[in-house]
Amino acid sequence: MIVRILGHDFEVVEVPEGHPQLENSWGSFNHDEQLIYIQEGLAPTVAKETLFHEILHGVDNMVVSDGLAERDIFRLSVVLYATLLDNPMIRNYLFGG
Numbered sequence: 821m822i823v824r825i826l827g828h829d830f831e832v833v834e835v836p837e838g839h840p841q842l843e844n845s846w847g848s849f850n851h852d853e854q855l856i857y858i859q860e861g862l863a864p865t866v867a868k869e870t871l872f873h874e875i876l877h878g879v880d881n882m883v884v885s886d887g888l889a890e891r892d893i894f895r896l897s898v899v900l901y902a903t904l905l906d907n908p909m910i911r912n913y914l915f916g917g
């Protein structure tokens with residue numbers, strides 16, 4: 821899967837639990853390699869929320885040099901993902917469909 825972030829394509833790759841690129845988390849964002857790592861075997865909703873989290877890291881990384889703290893990325897990703905997931909009418913209003 822390819823995710824376009826601010827005009828740049830990032831490949832999403834699944835790697836096993838404990839893979840060094842995961843850095844003791846379920847996912848990671850690597851700007852230099854243009855890769856997003858997601859731990860394989862996660863529950864589908866956890867995998868999707870993790871990808872959303874890593875996309876926010878990507879946007880944050882590419883917009884500002886000092887970036888948001890991990891806890892802020894976590895808060896934003898959980899709240900935004902849950903809000904979009906729980907409100908299909910809002911998704912349709914915003915993005916069509």
Ligand SMILES: [Zn+2]
Pocket residue numbers: 873877890893894
């Ligand atoms: Zn993170």
